[in-house]
Amino acid sequence: xxxxxxxxxxxxxxxxxxxxxxxxxxxxxxxxxxxxxxxxxxxxxxxxxxxxxxxxxxxxxxxxxxxxxxxxxxxxxxxxxxxxxxxxxxxxxxxxxxxxxxxxxxxxxxxxxxxxxxxxxxxxxxxxxxxxxxxxxxxxxxxxxxxxxxxxxxx
Numbered sequence: 001x002x003x004x005x006x007x008x009x010x011x012x013x014x015x016x017x018x019x020x021x022x023x024x025x026x027x028x029x030x031x032x033x034x035x036x037x038x039x040x041x042x043x044x045x046x047x048x049x050x051x052x053x054x055x056x057x058x059x060x061x062x063x064x065x066x067x068x069x070x071x072x073x074x075x076x077x078x079x080x081x082x083x084x085x086x087x088x089x090x091x092x093x094x095x096x097x098x099x100x101x102x103x104x105x106x107x108x109x110x111x112x113x114x115x116x117x118x119x120x121x122x123x124x125x126x127x128x129x130x131x132x133x134x135x136x137x138x139x140x141x142x143x144x145x146x147x148x149x150x151x152x153x154x155x
Contacts, residue, residue, distance in 0.1 A: 035061055059138060063099045066136065070097070080128040097132045103140045110141035 041053035048054065070076045077092045107113040114137075121135060 035059075059099075059101065062138075066099065076132070076134055078133060079131050082129070092131070097134075097136070099136055099138055101138045101140070105140050105142045110139075114139040114141060 035057040037055050038058045039056040041055065042048055071094060074091050077094070079090050079092055080087050081090050082088075102114065102117060104110040104113040104117075117139075118137070121137075126133060
């Protein structure tokens with residue numbers, strides 16, 4: 001055994017070995033809906049926090065599916081007619097309608113803004129002869145995209 005005087009300095013430690021580096025914490029991000037990504041708001045490996053914009057998903061497949069449902073559901077294509085004696089119902093081949101999209105995420109209260117629009121739309125009279133007798137709207141209220149359905153009464 002030998003003795004040596006103590007000195008102040010760095011003591012390099014080197015380990016040559018095979019292994020796996022494991023992070024202390026991992027996270028898996030999953031969507032509540034699926035679809036084509038239109039825009040990505042982060043780069044791989046970037047630190048993100050709650051409230052950060054991550055992705056924008058294409059709403060067109062949703063609209064196409066909704067249009068198919070309307071084509072397959074006769075009740076959604078009913079119109080009233082007064083051509084005969086008294087009113088009667090007809091089923092049109094296809095319903096003409098649009099899917100309005102509203103971005104209320106910048107409002108102080110996005111939910112209240114969406115509800116205000118829906119309340120005003122319900123108050124508009126429905127043309128029972130021309131239709132449609134339903135209404136759909138898609139609202140962006142923050143980081144989520146919400147689909148809202150309601151049936152406008154013909155009053």
